[in-house]
Amino acid sequence: MKTKIKIVIWLGLITVLVLAGAFVFDDSSWSYVCIAVSALCIVPFFLSFERKNDTTKNVILAVLIALNTVGRFVFAPLPSFKPVTAITIICGMYMGPVYGFMCGSLTAVLSNFYFGQGPWTAFQMLSWGLVGFGAGLLGRRLMNSKAVLLIYGMITGCLYSLVMDIWTTMWMENTFNIERFMFYVTGALPTMVIYMVSNCIFLFVLIGPMRRKMDRIFIKYDINSDLHRSQD
Amino acid sequence: MNRKYAFFDMHPVVSLIYFLCVIVSGMFFRNIVLELISLISAFVYITTIFDRGRVIKTALFCGAVIVLMALTNPLFSHNGVTPLFYMNSMAVTLESVYYGVSSGIMLSAVLVWCAVFSDGFDFEKISYIFGRAFGNISVVISVALRLIKLIRVRSRDLAMVDSANGRTRLKDMLNRFSAIMGWSFEQGIELSHSMKARGYGRGRRSFYNRFRFGASDAAVLTAVVILSGATIWMYAVGDFGFAIYPKVWINITDRTYLGFILYSVLVLIPTAVEIRDSILWKYYRSGI
Numbered sequence: 456m457k458t459k460i461k462i463v464i465w466l467g468l469i470t471v472l473v474l475a476g477a478f479v480f481d482d483s484s485w486s487y488v489c490i491a492v493s494a495l496c497i498v499p500f501f502l503s504f505e506r507k508n509d510t511t512k513n514v515i516l517a518v519l520i521a522l523n524t525v526g527r528f529v530f531a532p533l534p535s536f537k538p539v540t541a542i543t544i545i546c547g548m549y550m551g552p553v554y555g556f557m558c559g560s561l562t563a564v565l566s567n568f569y570f571g572q573g574p575w576t577a578f579q580m581l582s583w584g585l586v587g588f589g590a591g592l593l594g595r596r597l598m599n600s601k602a603v604l605l606i607y608g609m610i611t612g613c614l615y616s617l618v619m620d621i622w623t624t625m626w627m628e629n630t631f632n633i634e635r636f637m638f639y640v641t642g643a644l645p646t647m648v649i650y651m652v653s654n655c656i657f658l659f660v661l662i663g664p665m666r667r668k669m670d671r672i673f674i675k676y677d678i679n680s681d682l683h684r685s686q687d
Numbered sequence: 688m689n690r691k692y693a694f695f696d697m698h699p700v701v702s703l704i705y706f707l708c709v710i711v712s713g714m715f716f717r718n719i720v721l722e723l724i725s726l727i728s729a730f731v732y733i734t735t736i737f738d739r740g741r742v743i744k745t746a747l748f749c750g751a752v753i754v755l756m757a758l759t760n761p762l763f764s765h766n767g768v769t770p771l772f773y774m775n776s777m778a779v780t781l782e783s784v785y786y787g788v789s790s791g792i793m794l795s796a797v798l799v800w801c802a803v804f805s806d807g808f809d810f811e812k813i814s815y816i817f818g819r820a821f822g823n824i825s826v827v828i829s830v831a832l833r834l835i836k837l838i839r840v841r842s843r844d845l846a847m848v849d850s851a852n853g854r855t856r857l858k859d860m861l862n863r864f865s866a867i868m869g870w871s872f873e874q875g876i877e878l879s880h881s882m883k884a885r886g887y888g889r890g891r892r893s894f895y896n897r898f899r900f901g902a903s904d905a906a907v908l909t910a911v912v913i914l915s916g917a918t919i920w921m922y923a924v925g926d927f928g929f930a931i932y933p934k935v936w937i938n939i940t941d942r943t944y945l946g947f948i949l950y951s952v953l954v955l956i957p958t959a960v961e962i963r964d965s966i967l968w969k970y971y972r973s974g975i
Binding site: 505518564568635660664 | 810
């Protein structure tokens with residue numbers, strides 16, 4: 456319940472920022488407002504992660520981030536066919552919303568050390584992070600049914616693509632032009648389909664082995680996880 | 688990531704502030720001359736630090752961005768007073784092509800500066816600046832950076848073993864992934880135990896860094912602050928007035944020329960540092 460209240464407050468903050476951007480600046484500075492808003496959205500998640508003090512979970516998070524980054528390397532020849540979203544979803548599902556967010560956003564930062572940082576990093580951090588955050592909120596439901604998990608994977612693939620298209624539009628045009636947005640969306644339609652399909656494939660293939668390994672680690676070393684506590 | 692650039696050997700605060708100024712001003716200043724100055728000096732700088740192949744690749748990429756923007760902008764924007772021809776009863780104007788070129792120059796300049804920044808500003812510097820506020824995160828990132836190398840080495844080893852045994856199907860790849868995951872998790876747990884045994888997470892963390900703020904850092908930082916402050920002030924006052932719609936218009940006064948010179952000096956600072964460094968290097972080496 457507490458997390459839900461926090462989310463509402465954050466969403467309110469974002470709205471205020473967007474409105475301020477619309478009225479205080481002229482409309483030619485949308486992409487900067489956009490970068491600033493996404494950076495400011497990330498900070499509360501980071502701060503709430505800083506308050507946690509669980510070395511073991513931090514290290515497991517680091518392992519998942521490293522696996523994600525290596526996954527991006529291994530599948531580098533296939534554009535947009537990446538396991539990142541799938542592993543982020545599984546991380547959020549097991550370790551809770553905040554860890555899911557950190558897994559997604561830090562993967563964006565770390566893998567962009569190799570693939571190139573840019574103004575888009577903030578946007579990627581936010582959108583991947585929110586994928587993990589949502590998975591954390593839905594944790595038990597995703598855990599119980601594979602169908603829900605796959606549908607969640609498809610929806611997030613679609614949303615991720617749309618959000619990155621918004622970014623492209625703002626960055627190229629500096630304002631939000633709906634014609635241009637539709638142009639990019641139709642242009643990126645194959646990418647969106649690849650995102651959705653690859654999320655499904657990776658979730659379908661990875662969920663078995665990852666569940667076995669995560670369950671084993673969490674039970675063996677008695678790590679706090681919402682999922683396992685309620686199972687006992 | 689680990690190459691040594693003279694400009695990035697300065698104190699991290701200096702290079703961070705410098706690149707923030709250059710990237711933000713590059714995004715905000717809509718004036719064709721300033722955009723060109725930024726793009727050209729970005730290229731002058733990368734010729735001193737990148738190898739030739741990378742410079743050519745970057746140049747081709749920037750050219751592609753500019754051409755793409757020049758071609759697509761008229762499709763969406765019908766402002767401007769000089770129609771070139773009509774398409775679907777909408778005018779394709781010369782001004783919208785100019786606008787596309789100008790945005791293309793702006794975008795490619797910012798992208799080149801970002802590429803330079805992400806190349807030189809490595810994680811050590813990031814964690815020096817943000818480590819105190821975000822201690823947990825910088826530990827997670829440094830553990831992950833170490834594990835990335837480890838996982839890559841291990842997956843290569845396992846792939847070699849598997850291919851020697853003729854296990855090259857997709858299912859074997861999945862098995863390998865599973866093995867690596869289990870292996871890394873166990874290693875992670877061991878790592879966290881040893882961190883705890885050494886007292887991690889109890890009390891305040893201390894930080895090690897090798898950065899010292901010297902006289903040359905202070906000089907460069909002052910120059911950056913004064914130059915960018917002056918150009919931003921001139922931009923706000925309107926000395927760099929520039930508009931494309933509805934008609935190309937540029938405001939040129941005596942102060943504008945001064946502003947162009949100041950901005951050129953600002954964006955050429957890293958090149959100057961780089962050249963000074965290579966001259967010093969040659970000078971000292973000839974003295975040996």
